[in-house]
Amino acid sequence: MPQNLTQKIIAAHLVEGQAHAGQEIGLRIDQTLTQDATGTLAALEFEALGLDKVRTEVSVSYVDHNLLQDDFKNPDDHRFLRSSAARHGLWFSPPGNGICHQLHLLNFGRPGATLLGSDSHTPHGGGLGMLAMGAGGLDVAAAMAGYPFFFSYPAVLGVRLTGQFSPWVGAKDVILELLRRLTVKGGLGCVLEYFGPGVANLTVSQRAAICNMGAELGATASLFPSDQRTKAFLEAQGRGDVFRPLAADEHAGYDRLEEIDLGTLVPLVACPSSPDKVRPASELSDVAVEQVIVGSCGGGGYEDLMTVALALSGQKLANGVSLYINPGSRQALAQTAQAGGLMDLLETGGSLFQAGCLGCIGMSQAPATGTASLRTFPRNFPGRSGTKGDAVYLCGPEVAAASAMTGHITDPRTLGHQPHLPPAPPVHPEALVPPLADGSTVEVLRGPNIAPFPQLGPLPSDLECLVVLKVGDNITTDHIMPAGSRILPLRSNVPAISRHVFEALDPDFSRKAQEAAPVAVAGGENYGQGSSREHAALAPRYLGVQVKLAKSFARIHRANLINFGIVPLVFDDPADYDRVQAGQRLRIPGLRQAVLNGDEDIQASLDGQPLKLRLTASPRDRQILAAGGLLNHIKGEL
Ligand code: MIC
Ligand code: SF4
Secondary structure, eight states: OOOOHHHHHHHHHEEESOSOTTSEEEEOOOEEEEEHHHHHHHHHHHHHTTOSSOOSSEEEEEOOSOOOOSSSHHHHHHHHHHHHHHHHTOEEEOTTSBOHHHHHHHHTOOTTOEEEESSTTGGGGGGGTOEEEEOOHHHHHHHHTTOOEEEEOOEEEEEEEESOOOTTOOHHHHHHHHHHHHOTTTTTTEEEEEESGGGGGSOHHHHHHHHHGGGGGTOSEEEOOBOHHHHHHHHHTTOGGGOOOBOOOTTOOOSEEEEEEGGGOOOEEEOTTOTTOEEEGGGOTTOBEEEEEEESTTTOSHHHHHHHHHHHTTOOOOTTOEEEEEOSBHHHHHHHHHTTHHHHHHHHTOEEOOSSOGGGGTSSOOOOTTOEEEESOSOOOTTTTSSTTOEEEEOOHHHHHHHHHHSBOOOGGGGOSOOOOOOOOOOOOOOOBOOOSOOTTOOOOOOTTOOOOOOOOOOOSSEEEEEEEEOOTTOBHHHHSOOHHHHGGGTTOHHHHGGGTTTTTOTTHHHHHHHHOSEEEEOOTTBTBSOOOTHHHHHHHHHTEEEEEESOBOHHHHHHHHHTTOEEEEESSGGGGGGOOTTOEEEETTHHHHHHHTOSEEEEEETTEEEEEEOOOOHHHHHHHHHTSHHHHHHHHO
16 A cells, blocks of 8 residues: 555554554654753653653754843753753753754754654654654653654645746745645644655755744644755755655555645735735735844745845845844854855844844844734744734745835835845854763752742542633634743743733733632634643643633644643534633533543533533543643653
8 A cells, every 4th residue: 555654654653553543643753852941841841750861862952942131040941951951861952053943954853753842843854854743841751751752643634746936936935825725723633745746846944944834734744755855955964874765655645635836826925913814925015014034943044044135135124124134043144154145134234133033932023013023934923022912924035035125015026036046055053062971970950940840630520610711713822821031931930930821811810710720711713723832731730720621622732731631621512612601610520530431522511501522532641631641640650
């Protein structure tokens, strides 16, 4: 039976379960990555598992999100992560090296491997033909300890690419086109596998940028074949030895199919405040922009920076426009400098920032009130930029460059001839710290910002609780657990960060939840889309949230809820969502037994009226829920 590439990589790593769509499988994980904002908890969780050393082929701890050093908190966390990596056999990437996904692709990724990362854009690695998935920190800590990663066997959505880009059209336009067609929940439960003659016309960086934003479709992963371009990329990185050719078998089948002729794509833009509100740039010329940012894991590579540099060469920024350059990696910055692009960017009037996430997660670079910001970033969820009522538009480097010159969203095809991109110069300036052969005597350095990990109790026999908040469809983890320069430094202190849960939707949420605990939260479709941050599950649980009711859940958030003992229940009849109001009392007698019995139907009542809920969970998930979370479960097993 011919296999697609997703099936092949899964088959080569399958340690538990059957290869049937929707069934839980356990996969051996070859590589892991963590970043500082999720990595401090992951490191504490790894410690709690009691192992001396990681049991993966390679595990890397990156510092890229919390770069601001307003006070001791972030530098404390960096120091903790550096010493924890040395103690436990991880590579360490200090601040300034760049963003985890870009660095991992350049320095560690290999075709055919599995990668699990505590960041939702980990699928970036799919550009190299690796099955790369985002997960909560606890799942990554377990993978570092050699445990398989458990998830639903995905459906495979084949994306057949033909043709080649017209001038001024690029990788971002491919993924924006898919977001336009499929929406932010269109990839739920799927791996997006790209194939077809158009693949050979894409560089590895372009492939990775496409895979990166597959996260915005809710996809489990995105994957490209490994071919001659992959080989050339790895050789240029001095890593030709890890190359192996990989592709789907001829006549392999897909569960769903999309076709994209690269030659018919036009420059696209995602409008505020969701990555799927996509429109052609040519229709948005009435949108004035005052800020343009080129950067992020999916838009700050050498090709992105250089595309902007060449387009802007000899030009000036439009009056009143700020252009910020956030290199995705130190290497991209060095390559752009070597290729002469840095001078172009500076002479135009652009401002250079250090390599890292920066404004993408609201770590500075907030736009002014009532102004539009145009960014080559993956996400534009409301308020994520740090400015209330923000208007963030997403685009590729071509649209960014054209708009920076005019001061309004501009179709770059109006610029005429597109300059040819020179190949990336062979410079490798990273400062990556390799693991120690024996780290057993290294002291792990904890500053006052590192709070002990909270203890969570097991699931109660019966539940009677208050519905403390009701929210709508497509609620993101940025709504649940906001980020930004004020809150991100609290990532290693759960009691402190929990005070900000749902802050933008209900400023009083944390007090109300803690006073009334246990409590429930109700939501609509695709609840918890976006990031992998497990704080969006752990902090609510710390406040007393015991169940969440929704029409459907996003994959990573649902797994995080289970990992921290919050029961993710769906409405049996989605219309029942309309009956739920904040302030009602929810009763689920015999909840614990129903979870343990494997019951899918959960009988509940809402202010005394019957309510039918559903729990679709594997036997393993049910054990974890009953134990009060994955850490309790693993400790119980040990
Ligand atoms: C994001 O882009 O939302 C983040 C910030 O990188 C998150 C991780 C986090 O919240 O720390 C993600 O993508 O998972
Ligand atoms: Fe960093 Fe933004 Fe990428 Fe998240 S999406 S890893 S915040 S650059």
